[in-house]
Amino acid sequence: xxxxxxxxxxxxxxxxxxxxxxxxxxxxxxxxxxxxxxxxxxxxxxxxxxxxxxxxxxxxxxxxxxxxxxxxxxxxxxxxxxxxxxxxxxxxxxxxxxxxxxxxxxxxxxxxxxxxxxxxxxxxxxxxxxxxxxxxxxxxxxxxxxxxxxxxxxxxxxxxxxxxxxxxxxxxxxxxxxxxxxxxxxxxxxxxxxxxxxxxxxxxxx
Numbered sequence: 001x002x003x004x005x006x007x008x009x010x011x012x013x014x015x016x017x018x019x020x021x022x023x024x025x026x027x028x029x030x031x032x033x034x035x036x037x038x039x040x041x042x043x044x045x046x047x048x049x050x051x052x053x054x055x056x057x058x059x060x061x062x063x064x065x066x067x068x069x070x071x072x073x074x075x076x077x078x079x080x081x082x083x084x085x086x087x088x089x090x091x092x093x094x095x096x097x098x099x100x101x102x103x104x105x106x107x108x109x110x111x112x113x114x115x116x117x118x119x120x121x122x123x124x125x126x127x128x129x130x131x132x133x134x135x136x137x138x139x140x141x142x143x144x145x146x147x148x149x150x151x152x153x154x155x156x157x158x159x160x161x162x163x164x165x166x167x168x169x170x171x172x173x174x175x176x177x178x179x180x181x182x183x184x185x186x187x188x189x190x191x192x193x194x195x196x197x198x199x200x201x202x203x204x205x206x
């Protein structure tokens with residue numbers, strides 16, 4: 001079963017650190033440096049805080065490509081963020097399962113030259129899908145699916161251009177579930193045959 005959660009990004013690193021289990025924070029600190037990337041730290045810690053408030057329990061670890069996971073649970077999770085919001089997907093079953101989630105804001109200014117980016121990053125099938133409706137929303141929907149898939153596999157963003165999400169879905173290798181929260185598009189990648197997750201639960205501060 002998949003559960004989806006979302007929340008506004010925190011604004012204070014010290015306050016967020018107090019909301020996260022000490023064991024998680026220690027593992028996070030060993031893999032991240034705040035330095036000049038305070039915004040990235042806020043987003044990352046906000047995601048862990050959301051994961052904790054969602055009731056997730058486990059021994060946190062980070063893979064070679066920076067993907068966080070629980071190394072002692074039949075449970076997997078994926079986290080993502082926009083500039084002001086964080087989201088997480090949690091999947092748990094009787095056997096090990098994987099999950100991937102990505103979110104993009106329709107207002108992002110760096111997605112401007114869509115034709116060039118489509119040619120560079122999209123497969124032939126994805127380019128055809130984009131040309132049927134060459135809008136920013138179509139582009140970002142395909143993009144979030146690609147990123148959700150690499151988070152599902154743990155391959156890392158360097159493999160984005162090699163992925164054909166159209167074929168993956170058509171062949172039934174994985175399931176994609178799409179959501180929209182205001183101007184934010186989200187995509188979830190899950191094992192084939194997985195039941196569609198319910199609406200995203202917005203977790204407010206307790």
